[in-house]
Amino acid sequence: MNALLIKSSASALVAGLLFTGCENLSPAGNGALYGAGAGALAGGLARAAGASGTEAVAIGLATGAVVGITAYVIAKHNATERQRRIAEERARLAYQSAPPPRQAQYRKSRYIAVDTVREKDSAGAKSVMIYDTQTQQVVGNEVYDVKQTPKEGTISKFDTYSAEYVGTGA
Numbered sequence: 001m002n003a004l005l006i007k008s009s010a011s012a013l014v015a016g017l018l019f020t021g022c023e024n025l026s027p028a029g030n031g032a033l034y035g036a037g038a039g040a041l042a043g044g045l046a047r048a049a050g051a052s053g054t055e056a057v058a059i060g061l062a063t064g065a066v067v068g069i070t071a072y073v074i075a076k077h078n079a080t081e082r083q084r085r086i087a088e089e090r091a092r093l094a095y096q097s098a099p100p101p102r103q104a105q106y107r108k109s110r111y112i113a114v115d116t117v118r119e120k121d122s123a124g125a126k127s128v129m130i131y132d133t134q135t136q137q138v139v140g141n142e143v144y145d146v147k148q149t150p151k152e153g154t155i156s157k158f159d160t161y162s163a164e165y166v167g168t169g170a
Contacts, residue, residue, distance in 0.1 A: 043056045076142050082117060083117055087114050109133075110133055111164070112133060113130055115167055122145050125148055130158055144158050150165040151165070
């Protein structure tokens with residue numbers, strides 16, 4: 001493996017980690033930052049693993065595009081007490097009103113994404129929180145403002161959580 005390539009990949013990773021504290025970036029800024037970092041890292045790792053230069057660039061661009069789009073779609077901020085309470089009520093309703101096979105699917109995948117109320121500082125089309133079907137409570141205190149409303153039943157990535165979108169739970 002090329003030591004210079006490993007060092008540059010590690011530098012890109014460290015730079016990305018340093019910039020993760022930039023919560024106040026716009027969704028477009030987050031998309032560009034995370035997309036570029038992930039693309040550089042993926043391309044560097046592909047090259048270090050033996051891919052040709054062209055293949056490494058293609059891998060880096062594809063990875064950067066996917067990560068950039070995901071980060072662009074979602075912005076994150078702290079929830080108000082009202083947002084948290086409403087998200088928890090809606091998630092419980094969605095879980096309890098689902099037929100038993102659907103409840104089993106929710107438990108298996110563990111997390112569901114549920115709409116909560118938008119506050120004056122909300123930025124997207126919907127404000128969403130994550131609910132853990134095993135502990136039966138909202139995860140953390142983060143609200144994700146999504147630029148486009150996800151289609152019900154689709155699985156989306158919210159930070160480290162993959163959650164099925166259930167809407168308002170009604």
